[in-house]
Amino acid sequence: MSLRVLIVDDDADARALLTGFLTAEGLEVTAADSGEAALALLSHDFPDLILLDAIMPGLDGFETCRRIKALPEAAHVPVIFMTGLSDPDHVVAGFAAGGVDYVTKPLSLAVLAARMRVHVANGRTTRGAMSVVDGARERLITTDAGGAILLSSPQAQTMLEALHAAERDVLGEALTTLAADPAAQPSRSLELGGATINLVRLGPTRSGALLFELRRSSDGMEVQMLQEAFSLTPREADVLLWTAHGKSNKDMSEILNISARTVNKHLEQVFIKVGVENRAAAAAAATRILLRH
Numbered sequence: 327m328s329l330r331v332l333i334v335d336d337d338a339d340a341r342a343l344l345t346g347f348l349t350a351e352g353l354e355v356t357a358a359d360s361g362e363a364a365l366a367l368l369s370h371d372f373p374d375l376i377l378l379d380a381i382m383p384g385l386d387g388f389e390t391c392r393r394i395k396a397l398p399e400a401a402h403v404p405v406i407f408m409t410g411l412s413d414p415d416h417v418v419a420g421f422a423a424g425g426v427d428y429v430t431k432p433l434s435l436a437v438l439a440a441r442m443r444v445h446v447a448n449g450r451t452t453r454g455a456m457s458v459v460d461g462a463r464e465r466l467i468t469t470d471a472g473g474a475i476l477l478s479s480p481q482a483q484t485m486l487e488a489l490h491a492a493e494r495d496v497l498g499e500a501l502t503t504l505a506a507d508p509a510a511q512p513s514r515s516l517e518l519g520g521a522t523i524n525l526v527r528l529g530p531t532r533s534g535a536l537l538f539e540l541r542r543s544s545d546g547m548e549v550q551m552l553q554e555a556f557s558l559t560p561r562e563a564d565v566l567l568w569t570a571h572g573k574s575n576k577d578m579s580e581i582l583n584i585s586a587r588t589v590n591k592h593l594e595q596v597f598i599k600v601g602v603e604n605r606a607a608a609a610a611a612a613t614r615i616l617l618r619h
Contacts, residue, residue, distance in 0.1 A: 331442070333357040334364040334390065335379040335408065340431075344377065347435045361385030365393055368400045375442055380409035380420060380428075388423040395424035395483050396606045398572045402477060404445040408433065424483060426476060465540040466528075473502035476535055481571050485540055488613040493518045500525050505536050521616070548616055555615045556599045565592040569605055570612040 331353050333344050341357045348355050356373065358364040362385055364376070376394065380387035387407055395401050407420040407428040420428050426445050429438055465485055467478040478486060489497065500514045504527045512527040524541040553563040561582070568578045575593070579586040593605070602608045 329375065329443070330354045330356070330373040332364060332367065332373040332376045334359075334361065334376065334382075334387070336360060336382045337379070340379070340408075344433075344435075348439070351439055361387065361390030361393070364390060365397075368394060368397060372400050373403060375445060376403055376405045377438075377442075378405050378407055378425070380407045388419050391420070391423040391425055392487075393606060395478075396572070396609065398574055398577070401479065401483070401572065404477075406438075406442065406445065421475075424478070467501075467538050467540070468535040469501055469505055469538065470535060471505060473498065473505035473536075475501070479572070482540055484570055484572070484609045484613045488610060489518055497523075497525070501538065504538070551615055552612055556596075556611075558596065558599055562592050562596050562599070565589060566596050566600070566608060566612050569593070569596070570609040570616070572609070 329352075331348055333341055333348075333355060335341050335344070335357075336359050338359070341359065345355045345357055356367060356371070358367055361382060364378075365385075378387045378391060382390075385393075387409075391405050391407075394403070394405065404426045405424060407425045408431060409420070409428060410431040417428055427441060429441070465479060465482040467482050467486075468476045470476055475486075486494065486497075496516055497518065500516055504512065504514060504525065508527075514525045516523045516525055526539045526541060528537040528539055530536055548567050549560065549563045552558060552566050553560060556563075556566070558566065561584075564582055565578060568581060573581065575586045575589045578584075578589045582589070593608075596608055597603060600608050600611050602611055
């Protein structure tokens with residue numbers, strides 16, 4: 327089966343060049359000219375990899391990537407940023423948004439193709455590993471042998487985005503330590519955002535990446551916390567919690583045994599009470615509350 331790639335670039339010439347090259351390499355290519363168009367495509371079709379231009383009018387690549395990572399079905403699709411920017415801040419921004427790699431323009435197409443295949447192989451293996459873990463292990467990240475984060479589940483990504491820079495440094499140091507010595511105690515207790523977070527090494531994936539879980543000491547009390555923080559009804563708090571866990575309306579309908587339409591009505595009330603306009607912002611607000619506890 328050929329690899330399926332989504333190209334997102336506002337430059338028509340760049341899209342045509344990449345489409346022609348990757349098609350000749352035997353890949354199945356879809357293209358979008360904006361972040362908004364890419365998100366519309368991802369509402370019903372999921373590629374093996376996304377090539378994403380960092381700087382675009384409207385929704386730029388960084389925000390587009392963050393929104394992609396908030397989609398449960400697309401969260402583990404590797405995103406490679408394409409950028410003409412060599413500023414380290416932009417490179418860091420790409421990785422912080424959820425990208426797994428970046429290439430600078432003008433592109434070396436042969437190098438790009440080789441790196442794409444590596445990331446697709448790693449992404450498929452990691453997705454397979456993540457799909458079999460149960461609901462108690464949804465805040466998952468994978469790292470390389472040095473502890474650098476490669477991929478994160480939607481739940482883990484939301485938690486990571488709520489941390490301050492200094493807290494991310496603390497987490498990074500712990501990951502490096504745990505990755506460096508597989509024989510060492512496989513967990514660390516960290517104080518992040520005023521909360522106790524247990525970082526647990528679960529083991530290697532088949533690709534050689536290391537799989538970690540982020541466990542909150544407050545697990546099991548989340549609904550009550552959210553209910554009190556935002557004056558929600560119990561059902562609204564349930565919906566907000568599962569939104570923070572990256573679940574779709576369909577998933578929540580099955581979990582809570584209510585219709586998808588009812589889920590959507592609860593979400594509308596949640597947005598009003600929390601004071602946000604979309605799911606990603608609601609998930610971030612919920613995560614901040616949970617981290618405080």
